[in-house]
Amino acid sequence: MVSIVIASHGKLADGIKQSGSMIFGEQEDVQSVTLMPDMGPDDLKKKLLDAIATFSNQDEVLFLVDLWGGTPFNQVNGLFEEHKDKWAIVAGLNLPMLIEAYASRLSMDSAHEIAAHILETAKDGVKVRPESLEPEESKAAPAAAAPKEENGGQPGTFNYVLARIDSRLLHGQVATAWTKTTNPTRIIVVSDAVAKDDLRKKLIQQAAPAGVHAHVVPIDQMIKIAKDDKHFGGQRALLLFETPEDALRAIEGGVPLKELNIGSMAHSEGKVQPNKVLAFSQEDIDTFGKLKDLGVEFDVRKVPTDGKDNMQSILNKAQAELDKKNK
Known part of the structure; x- marks a missing residue:
């Protein structure tokens, strides 16, 4: 199973991990790593390494980070260079992204595959009401999401x-x-x-x-x-x-x-x-x-x-x- 590190400024990573557990159940090989105000980059790097060391699968690791270019991303990115053939990083952490990553682990064995798959869900999770505030291109886009009528079941029956x-x-x-x-x-x-x-x-x-x-x-x-x-x-x-x-x-x-x-x-x-x-x-x-x-x-x-x-x-x-x- 692909291992997951959730990394953020402050306690966002801890909170979103808890939210994910409430919705999808407790998960193995998932660690949250937080950058607190009294910590430096080296402190965060050590926490990341300690988290990775707990995983049963350290070859396939997916990093979900809060902000592209922030300290959590930068420290993950430094570790990533030696493992980029297997590891993957996705920035812009949100709860739909995490839930989709959990679900994807049930059928996908590669961090790269999961990273590519969860991008659309993470983007679709950002919505607004009233709907009139949506950009025009977003309003026109959903047509492709219609379900296939022939998906599963016997003809003529649910x-x-x-x-x-x-x-x-x-x-x-x-x-x-x-x-x-x-x-x-x-x-x-x-x-x-x-x-x-x-x-x-x-x-x-x-x-x-x-x-x-x-x-x-x-x-x-x-x-x-x-x-x-x-x-x-x-x-x-x-x-x-x-x-x-x-x-x-x-x-x-x-x-x-x-x-x-x-x-x-x-x-x-x-x-x-x-x-x-x-x-x-x-x-x-x-x-x-x-x-x-x-x-x-x-x-x-x-x-x-x-x-x-x-x-x-x-x-x-x-x-x-x-x-x-x-x-």
């Missing part, structure tokens, strides 16, 4: 690449980590509540990654689509449900899902929270029991790189906490 329960719906972990690993052409939020909320619908559509269409549909509409999806032949669909109850209703209605990824369920009054990201009411627990009886399997992970948690153990703990709370 290919359901992921179905996820997540109270946050379309957010960073979905738009980056899960989209990169499942390669959908459409992200579909299945929710009666969101379908009635024009603001939430608009925000979800704007959060879709480049080249992927985002839709919000009521549950009954998703059931109709699942039963007659010939207009979406070959499309790869990533479905998002806000609650397990919505997922159960869709599956009972005929949406052919055999597995649900369980990402997050927000805490609210009357719920118990057996782990950091999942909170349950009695209705939630009963709903998962009904889903299990239907043969649905559960994949409990925030991001693809996480290990899978045992859903039954989590439900047992939640039930015990609810029973104790209600005594």
Whole structure:
């Protein structure tokens, strides 16, 4: 796996590394190196060398630095000269760049290849609202990003690449980590509540990654689509449900899902929270029991790189906490 050094003035590198971990999960062979006000160039060089020494693969190293020509870049560039056949440097560090680098390591074995690949994502991550402030050439450019209708799936049917329960719906972990690993052409939020909320619908559509269409549909509409999806032949669909109850209703209605990824369920009054990201009411627990009886399997992970948690153990703990709370 290609190793990554994130280098910056001040604590930007530490912060963006933490942000990347929140979205894509903890990563091996990634180090942040910071230039602080009381440090000189030689101090920074030593920190860079110490970071590189921790890597299992020191032949393929990608450096993501904040500013072309700044001290972090200059010190990296001095080390780079002896390794330029394998190492690569990309300046202009931003979070989309880092996330894309993490995703690229899953399929690319060369720092040069990843460096070339992440440039477009880093540039596309810079956007502005209102859209009228965009340069004219930027407004005209996106036509090439349209998804290919024939991408995956059998003719006349959806290919359901992921179905996820997540109270946050379309957010960073979905738009980056899960989209990169499942390669959908459409992200579909299945929710009666969101379908009635024009603001939430608009925000979800704007959060879709480049080249992927985002839709919000009521549950009954998703059931109709699942039963007659010939207009979406070959499309790869990533479905998002806000609650397990919505997922159960869709599956009972005929949406052919055999597995649900369980990402997050927000805490609210009357719920118990057996782990950091999942909170349950009695209705939630009963709903998962009904889903299990239907043969649905559960994949409990925030991001693809996480290990899978045992859903039954989590439900047992939640039930015990609810029973104790209600005594």
